[in-house]
Structures are given as structure tokens and as C-alpha cells.
Amino acid sequence: MDFVQELRGLIGEESVSTNPTVLEHHSHDESYHTPHLPDVVVFPKNTEEVSKVLHFANEHRIPIVPYGLGTSLEGHVIPYQGGISIDFQLMNQILEVRPQDFLVKVQPGVTRGQLNKELKKYGLFFTVDPGADATLGGMAATNASGTTSVRYGIMRDQVRDLEVVLADGRVIHTGSMTAKSSSGYHTTGLFVGSEGTLGAFTELTLKVYGIPEVILAARAVFPTVEEAVSTVVDILSAGIGVARIELVDARSIQQVNLYSQTNYPEKPTLFIEFHGNEQGLNYEVDFAKKLADENHCEQFIFETNSKERAQLWEARHNLAYAFIHRSPGKKMMVTDVVLPISELAGSIKDARKAMDDAGIDGAILGHVGDGNYHIILMIDLDNPEEMLKAESLNKHIVDYAITRGGSCTGEHGVGIGKAKYQRREHGDALDVMKAFKAAVDPNGIMNPGKIFI
Amino acid sequence: MDFVQELRGLIGEESVSTNPTVLEHHSHDESYHTPHLPDVVVFPKNTEEVSKVLHFANEHRIPIVPYGLGTSLEGHVIPYQGGISIDFQLMNQILEVRPQDFLVKVQPGVTRGQLNKELKKYGLFFTVDPGADATLGGMAATNASGTTSVRYGIMRDQVRDLEVVLADGRVIHTGSMTAKSSSGYHTTGLFVGSEGTLGAFTELTLKVYGIPEVILAARAVFPTVEEAVSTVVDILSAGIGVARIELVDARSIQQVNLYSQTNYPEKPTLFIEFHGNEQGLNYEVDFAKKLADENHCEQFIFETNSKERAQLWEARHNLAYAFIHRSPGKKMMVTDVVLPISELAGSIKDARKAMDDAGIDGAILGHVGDGNYHIILMIDLDNPEEMLKAESLNKHIVDYAITRGGSCTGEHGVGIGKAKYQRREHGDALDVMKAFKAAVDPNGIMNPGKIFI
Numbered sequence: 001m002d003f004v005q006e007l008r009g010l011i012g013e014e015s016v017s018t019n020p021t022v023l024e025h026h027s028h029d030e031s032y033h034t035p036h037l038p039d040v041v042v043f044p045k046n047t048e049e050v051s052k053v054l055h056f057a058n059e060h061r062i063p064i065v066p067y068g069l070g071t072s073l074e075g076h077v078i079p080y081q082g083g084i085s086i087d088f089q090l091m092n093q094i095l096e097v098r099p100q101d102f103l104v105k106v107q108p109g110v111t112r113g114q115l116n117k118e119l120k121k122y123g124l125f126f127t128v129d130p131g132a133d134a135t136l137g138g139m140a141a142t143n144a145s146g147t148t149s150v151r152y153g154i155m156r157d158q159v160r161d162l163e164v165v166l167a168d169g170r171v172i173h174t175g176s177m178t179a180k181s182s183s184g185y186h187t188t189g190l191f192v193g194s195e196g197t198l199g200a201f202t203e204l205t206l207k208v209y210g211i212p213e214v215i216l217a218a219r220a221v222f223p224t225v226e227e228a229v230s231t232v233v234d235i236l237s238a239g240i241g242v243a244r245i246e247l248v249d250a251r252s253i254q255q256v257n258l259y260s261q262t263n264y265p266e267k268p269t270l271f272i273e274f275h276g277n278e279q280g281l282n283y284e285v286d287f288a289k290k291l292a293d294e295n296h297c298e299q300f301i302f303e304t305n306s307k308e309r310a311q312l313w314e315a316r317h318n319l320a321y322a323f324i325h326r327s328p329g330k331k332m333m334v335t336d337v338v339l340p341i342s343e344l345a346g347s348i349k350d351a352r353k354a355m356d357d358a359g360i361d362g363a364i365l366g367h368v369g370d371g372n373y374h375i376i377l378m379i380d381l382d383n384p385e386e387m388l389k390a391e392s393l394n395k396h397i398v399d400y401a402i403t404r405g406g407s408c409t410g411e412h413g414v415g416i417g418k419a420k421y422q423r424r425e426h427g428d429a430l431d432v433m434k435a436f437k438a439a440v441d442p443n444g445i446m447n448p449g450k451i452f453i
Numbered sequence: 454m455d456f457v458q459e460l461r462g463l464i465g466e467e468s469v470s471t472n473p474t475v476l477e478h479h480s481h482d483e484s485y486h487t488p489h490l491p492d493v494v495v496f497p498k499n500t501e502e503v504s505k506v507l508h509f510a511n512e513h514r515i516p517i518v519p520y521g522l523g524t525s526l527e528g529h530v531i532p533y534q535g536g537i538s539i540d541f542q543l544m545n546q547i548l549e550v551r552p553q554d555f556l557v558k559v560q561p562g563v564t565r566g567q568l569n570k571e572l573k574k575y576g577l578f579f580t581v582d583p584g585a586d587a588t589l590g591g592m593a594a595t596n597a598s599g600t601t602s603v604r605y606g607i608m609r610d611q612v613r614d615l616e617v618v619l620a621d622g623r624v625i626h627t628g629s630m631t632a633k634s635s636s637g638y639h640t641t642g643l644f645v646g647s648e649g650t651l652g653a654f655t656e657l658t659l660k661v662y663g664i665p666e667v668i669l670a671a672r673a674v675f676p677t678v679e680e681a682v683s684t685v686v687d688i689l690s691a692g693i694g695v696a697r698i699e700l701v702d703a704r705s706i707q708q709v710n711l712y713s714q715t716n717y718p719e720k721p722t723l724f725i726e727f728h729g730n731e732q733g734l735n736y737e738v739d740f741a742k743k744l745a746d747e748n749h750c751e752q753f754i755f756e757t758n759s760k761e762r763a764q765l766w767e768a769r770h771n772l773a774y775a776f777i778h779r780s781p782g783k784k785m786m787v788t789d790v791v792l793p794i795s796e797l798a799g800s801i802k803d804a805r806k807a808m809d810d811a812g813i814d815g816a817i818l819g820h821v822g823d824g825n826y827h828i829i830l831m832i833d834l835d836n837p838e839e840m841l842k843a844e845s846l847n848k849h850i851v852d853y854a855i856t857r858g859g860s861c862t863g864e865h866g867v868g869i870g871k872a873k874y875q876r877r878e879h880g881d882a883l884d885v886m887k888a889f890k891a892a893v894d895p896n897g898i899m900n901p902g903k904i905f906i
Binding site: 098100101102103142143144145149154156157166170171172173174176177178179180181182183184185186187189190192193194198209210212213233236237238239275276277279280283284287338339340341342369370371372405406407408409410411412413414418421422425426427428429430432433435436437438439440451 | 554626629630643651663666686732737793859861879886891893
């Protein structure tokens with residue numbers, strides 16, 4: 001532990017903490033995964049300090065875990081091997097807004113809420129919305145996505161350039177400020193989603209969009225999950241500009257009503273948001289409604305004023321809390337998988353049946369335009385039998401997805417929770433990933449134990 | 454050369470050729486770069502044969518060059534170190550169309566024309582249009598893009614999964630059939646654009662789109678390049694769904710008129726295509742026209758019937774031939790760079806001035822929505838002074854771009870022509886790229902001498 005003293009010499013007393021509360025704060029994320037303390041937490045103020053810390057850690061084979069706000073869901077930031085947790089909260093500057101280029105340069109500790117507040121002044125917004133007000137560095141590290149990805153793409157699609165500090169302290173830039181490039185390997189895409197295992201991000205250049213002229217929200221109620229999903233396929237085929245299209249199953253709507261004092265019909269429901277200009281949108285919304293009708297939509301209700309619209313998305317975002325609320329003493333286990341959209345309805349039905357069979361309650365909700373859905377299970381971590389059931393349910397859902405050309409996680413990432421499915425999903429490609437990691441982190445100091453087991 | 458006999462034993466007499474005409478055919482691409490013969494050309498029929506060839510070549514340290522149709526523009530497929538050219542023309546099957554998932558699985562030798570003919574039956578189309586009717590394997594290898602990328606994205610955005618044969622013969626899949634994933638490293642994006650230096654592609658899963666209800670084309674004429682570019686920025690800011698928006702400069706329009714018997718005003722011109730549904734489009738087109746007017750547009754002319762529309766895009770696509778036609782005995786040197794869009798107008802003006810100063814004639818045309826433009830120079834390869842001038846012009850244009858946050862190639866790729874700019878553009882990140890290559894191709898047999906020098 002004398003390395004802590006050396007760290008203090010390296011980047012200053014005030015930037016290095018072993019305070020028990022600070023250590024505890026960096027021992028967990030928002031998931032059910034078991035916490036573990038780091039030996040020390042550092043708070044660098046710039047790229048140079050990050051470089052110094054990594055170079056030092058690499059020389060001494062000390063594990064490094066980059067840490068944003070700890071909102072990850074698969075244990076990504078838990079330092080299971082101790083070592084140094086790097087907290088980027090002091091690197092939280094918005095460095096440059098380039099409205100004409102639809103670009104912004106930020107430090108990794110900037111949150112998406114903070115960024116959107118600044119961008120609003122320019123009539124711009126940052127699209128990726130994973131729910132939590134995460135840091136942009138963290139969102140790039142896990143390749144976050146969320147409700148708006150069906151229209152605007154995932155985190156990887158927004159990152160033009162990363163400044164990355166490698167394990168040995170070298171600082172590289174992975175891209176440029178251009179919309180596209182065919183120069184050299186596309187390492188930006190590889191670093192996005194690498195979960196801190198390839199390097200630490202110290203600057204991000206991100207794509208932003210103009211705030212749409214009109215935003216409309218609607219709720220569409222269907223007899224079955226199949227008909228809801230089929231509507232989504234029809235809407236996407238027609239090229240209608242939905243910006244969000246979220247599925248909430250009947251059981252979950254029940255819980256929404258209880259928790260949010262809403263009175264929504266307790267059937268499979270799509271929560272939809274349209275972005276566009278007034279004339280274009282009117283036509284598109286009518287068209288979407290017609291497509292929903294053809295799929296036996298029972299109600300298609302516009303939330304025209306901003307209060308009702310806010311209530312609708314609040315109800316959707318509060319779904320997790322709705323289940324937490326009624327399950328005192330239990331902890332949330334969230335899993336997410338993604339499939340080709342043609343396999344989505346079958347997968348969701350199968351998952352609900354598996355939950356019923358196992359006697360575990362929970363929510364099913366999906367970014368259905370992406371073929372991505374989540375299951376929120378409420379479990380008692382101290383009940384080994386229930387834990388076992390939940391784990392086996394998780395495995396069942398992942399198996400179903402991978403067998404049908406899907407993936408074990410659409411947006412939460414691998415962390416520790418999905419590491420056991422990597423070989424099954426990637427086969428020999430997993431060895432290629434390991435080889436890429438070894439090429440830039442030969443000593444294995446960067447977030448060890450994550451992704452690869 | 455006795456390895457050729459061994460190859461025949463490995464994959465059959467009929468699949469291995471040393472016929473001089475065949476060798477010559479595989480010695481060049483469409484560029485001005487000096488040809489070089491391979492020792493042998495093989496025509497594998499399936500993944501297993503590709504794997505056998507690579508494994509064999511790796512054991513014997515024989516260079517491998519994957520070959521599609523040879524339409525590349527920077528010498529990518531020229532076997533400067535001899536060895537084996539792998540021609541994928543026999544692997545040209547469309548394996549599966551999944552309309553509901555907007556996906557198609559193809560072998561690498563399928564051309565985009567062949568694919569679009571098949572997709573039409575389903576009301577779908579493949580979006581990437583680099584001009585040439587290239588193979589999809591080749592387009593993935595160079596990360597091709599083109600006129601439609603402003604709306605639908607580049608080749609990398611379309612590739613969901615690649616089956617890749619690695620140097621040692623291992624066969625991996627880099628992705629899945631899903632719209633997104635956060636499982637493991639995104640190796641798909643790294644292999645796309647790797648120009649045959651990381652492995653050979655044997656199967657591609659690609660994203661396709663519904664054919665738009667209505668397609669409208671227009672020509673917008675401006676007093677200056679700046680005003681044309683400014684219109685593009687305004688159109689993109691407004692979220693108007695342009696599918697193509699191409700800039701052709703005044704000098705190039707002159708040549709178009711001469712060659713295509715058109716009578717277009719000889720001023721900076723945008724060639725625009727709108728995709729959408731009728732009602733939505735009418736509004737968007739009016740809006741676009743208004744934005745053009747605000748930028749002093751002198752003419753905004755719709756090519757309403759399909760014949761006029763075809764003539765417009767033919768004129769655009771024939772621009773290269775228009776210059777070739779008037780320069781008998783000269784060869785085309787095409788260069789492409791990409792910049793943040795705010796730097797585009799300045800870059801194009803600077804390039805035209807540099808061409809005038811050097812006394813070299815040529816076309817300037819750009820995928821201006823992407824910040825990408827090409828210069829087509831007509832040069833006499835046997836005139837060392839002219840070659841030197843052209844090379845120095847190329848360098849000037851690249852320097853201008855990189856200095857302003859741009860990249861030395863937007864879509865043509867590195868090959869041999871842009872290898873010398875890689876260190877300047879990527880700095881230490883180039884060493885990371887090399888390390889990734891070494892991780893999967895330790896003997897350096899895959900397309901040696903390309904990208905890295």
C-alpha cells in the first residue's frame with residue numbers, strides 16, 4: 001500500500017483518497033453484483049495526470065478501473081482486484097461547441113444532462129438517452145444506447161474521436177472531426193464499448209443534432225405483444241421518423257398504473273415519440289396510426305400537451321422504481337438482450353412464460369425498434385434459491401437470443417454479469433478480442449476481470 | 454514457385470491459375486498506381502477453401518491479396534510483393550434475404566448491382582453507392598461510401614456481421630444479426646476498412662432499407678462555393694431528408710456540358726435527391742428551396758420525370774469520363790479528403806487555386822453533406838515533372854485537411870497512395886493499429902505494404 005504515497009507525490013495529495021467513505025462509494029455500481037473496495041481513488045485534473053497514473057500503475061502492475069458516476073448495470077466499475085479507481089469528476093469541462101459541424105468536445109466527466117443544458121443555447125441536443133444521467137466517458141465505455149437509438153443511433157455512432165490514455169501512459173487520438181473517414185483502422189469503434197479494458201478516455205468529440213421543430217408523443221394499446229411488434233416493423237419499413245418506440249408488456253403496465261397513478265389499459269403498449277416538422281409530422285403520424293390500426297390497435301392516444309407527454313415518459317422511466325417500490329428488501333436484477341426484430345415477439349413471450357414458471361415477478365420493457373428488451377427482476381440477494389432461479393432465468397433468456405442470431409446484451413454491456421456468455425456468443429472471435437487487448441495492455445492492468453474470464 | 458503445385462493439390466487444379474492474362478488482370482486497380490503481377494490467382498468456392506489457402510500461405514509466409522473487382526482507387530489490390538491474389542468471383546451467392554429484419558446475407562463476390570436487383574423484389578434496396586458496381590466484399594474492405602451516405606451512412610454502418618478468415622486459417626464471426634450490441638469488442642467496425650490487411654471476408658450480413666415512396670431530384674445553382682456549402686449546412690440543420698447532395702464546381706460543370714450535351718449554368722451547383730413520402734417531401738422540398746434562396750440560389754430546378762433525373766445523375770457520374778475524354782494519353786489521378794463541414798468551402802477554394810497555380814486541370818466534386826470531396830486530375834504518367842506537381846498538389850490538399858481536423862481520405866481508403874500520410878494523421882495511434890494487425894497476422898502475410906509503410 002506504499003504505492004498510495006507514491007501516487008500522492010505524482011499528482012498531489014489532494015487528488016488521492018483512501019477515505020473509507022470514498023472507497024465505499026467506488027466499490028459498486030447500480031447493479032446487484034457484489035461490491036469490492038479499491039485500494040485508492042484518484043481524481044485527476046487533466047490528461048497528463050491520467051497518463052502519469054497509468055504509466056505508474058503499469059510499471060507496478062496495479063489494477064486500474066476508470067469510474068464515471070457508477071450508473072452501470074453489470075458491475076463494470078467494481079474493482080474486484082483492488083487497485084486504483086480513477087474518478088473523472090474533476091474532468092468535467094465542455095471544451096468546444098461547433099454548431100456548424102454538429103460537434104462538441106467534452107471531457108469524460110461531463111454528464112449528458114450537463115451537456116444538453118449547454119447545447120440548448122445553440123438549438124442542439126445530444127441524442128443518447130440511457131435513462132440515468134451518466135457521464136459521457138462512461139457512456140462511451142459501455143456503448144450506451146436507450147430510447148432514442150432507433151432514430152439517432154447508439155453511443156458508438158456519436159463518437160467521432162476519443163483521446164485515450166493507454167496502459168503504458170501513451171496518449172492517442174482514435175479519430176478526427178469528420179463525418180466519415182477511410183484512413184487507417186477504425187479504432188474509435190473498438191474503444192467505444194471496451195469498458196475500460198483497453199484504456200482510459202480523457203476527451204470525446206461527439207456528434208449532436210438540431211432540436212426537432214415538433215415533438216409528439218402517443219400511446220398505442222394492442223391485444224398482443226406480436227401485434228405491437230408487427231406495428232413497429234411496419235412503421236420502420238415505411239421510414240416514419242419515430243424517435244422513440246418503447247414496448248411495455250401488460251404486467252408492467254399494471255405496475256405503472258399502481259405506482260404512477262395512471263389509468264392506462266393493462267395490455268401490451270407502445271410508447272411512441274415523433275420528431276419532425278409540423279407538416280411532415282402530421283402526415284407521418286396519420287400513417288403510423290393507420291399501420292397500428294391494421295395491427296388491431298385498440299387505442300391510439302396522443303399526449304398533446306407537454307405535461308401529459310412528460311407524464312408518459314416519466315411513467316416509462318419509473319417502471320423500475322414501480323417494481324422496487326412494491327418489493328421492499330429485494331434488489332433489482334436487470335438483464336438485457338437484443339435479437340433480430342423478427343424474433344423479438346417470440347422472445348418476449350418466452351421470457352414472460354419463463355418468469356411465470358419460475359415464480360419471479362418483474363417488468364418487461366423494450367427498445368423494440370432496436371430488437372432490444374430488458375427484464376427487471378426483483379430478487380432477494382440473501383435467498384440462494386431465488387438467486388439461482390434468477391440466474392437460470394437470465395441464462396435462459398440469453399440462450400434464446402444467441403440461438404436466434406441475437407446478442408447477450410444490447411446496451412448494458414458485459415462487465416462481470418455477461419462475461420460467462422462471451423465464448424458462447426463470440427466463439428473464436430473472443431480470442432481475437434483478447435489478442436487486441438494484449439496488444440495495448442500486455443500487463444492486463446486495465447479493468448481486469450471484466451468482459452473476459 | 455512450386456507452392457503453386459501445392460495450392461492445386463489443396464483446392465483443385467481448376468481453382469488455381471498462372472495464366473499470364475489472368476495474372477495481368479490481377480496486377481492493377483483503376484488507379485494510376487504502378488501495376489505488379491501476383492505469382493498466382495486462386496478462385497475459391499467456399500470459406501473452407503479460403504481457410505486452406507490462408508493457412509497454407511501463413512505456414513509458408515506467402516503474401517495474400519484479397520481481390521473483388523479491382524475498382525479500388527489507391528492501389529489496394531496490387532500485389533507488390535507477388536504471392537497469391539484471391540479472386541472471390543465464384544463466391545457470389547446471395548445467401549438469405551430477411552425483409553422483416555432489413556437484413557441480407559451475401560458472399561463477398563456479390564456486386565451491389567446484383568444485390569439491388571434481387572432486393573427490388575422485396576421493395577428493399579442496399580444504400581451504399583460508390584459509383585462503381587463494386588463487390589460487397591471489396592466495399593467492406595475499403596469502407597466505401599458515396600453519394601447516399603449523407604442519409605443512410607457509410608459501408609461500416611451497414612455491416613452487421615462479417616465472416617472473416619484470419620491469416621492462420623481460423624474462421625470467425627465478428628458480429629450478429631442485431632441492430633446493436635454491447636457484447637465484447639466491436640471488431641466488425643475494425644475489420645471494415647482494413648483493406649485486406651487483417652483477414653479475408655467470406656460472408657457479410659448487411660443492413661438494407663425500404664425503397665422510398667417518392668424520389669425527387671433537383672439542381673441548385675449558386676454564385677459561390679461558400680453559398681452552396683452554407684445551404685447544405687442549413688438543410689442538414691433543418692433535418693431535411695436529403696438522400697444525396699453533391700457539389701460540382703464551376704469548372705467541372707463546364708466539362709459536364711461539353712461531354713454530356715447538357716446546358717447547365719457554369720457555376721457552383723448542388724445536385725440534390727430527396728427520398729420520402731409524397732406529403733412529407735413536398736413540405737421538405739419547399740423548405741430546402743427556401744433555405745437555398747436565403748443563400749442567394751440563382752436557379753432551383755426540379756428534374757421531375759425519371760428521364761431528366763437519370764440524366765442529372767448520369768452527368769454527375771460521368772464527370773470523371775468528361776475529363777478523361779478531353780485528355781487523351783493522360784491518366785486519372787483521383788484524390789479524396791474529408792473535413793469538418795465548416796472547413797469545406799475554404800478547402801475547395803484553396804484546392805482550385807492550387808490547381809490553377811500548378812497549371813493542372815481537373816474536376817472538383819464533393820459529397821458535401823459528409824464534408825468529403827474529390828479532385829480528379831488528368832496527368833501524363835510519363836512526364837516526371839507533371840507527376841511531381843500532381844503528387845505535391847495531393848500533399849497540399851491532404852495537409853490542408855489534416856491541419857483542420859480532417860482526414861486524408863474520406864472513402865477511397867489508404868492502399869498504397871495514402872500510406873505516407875498515416876503517421877501525420879494518426880500519430881501514435883498508428884502504432885496501436887500496427888499492434889492490432891500483428892495480433893491477428895503475426896507473419897504479415899495479409900496484403901503487405903498497404904496502409905502501413
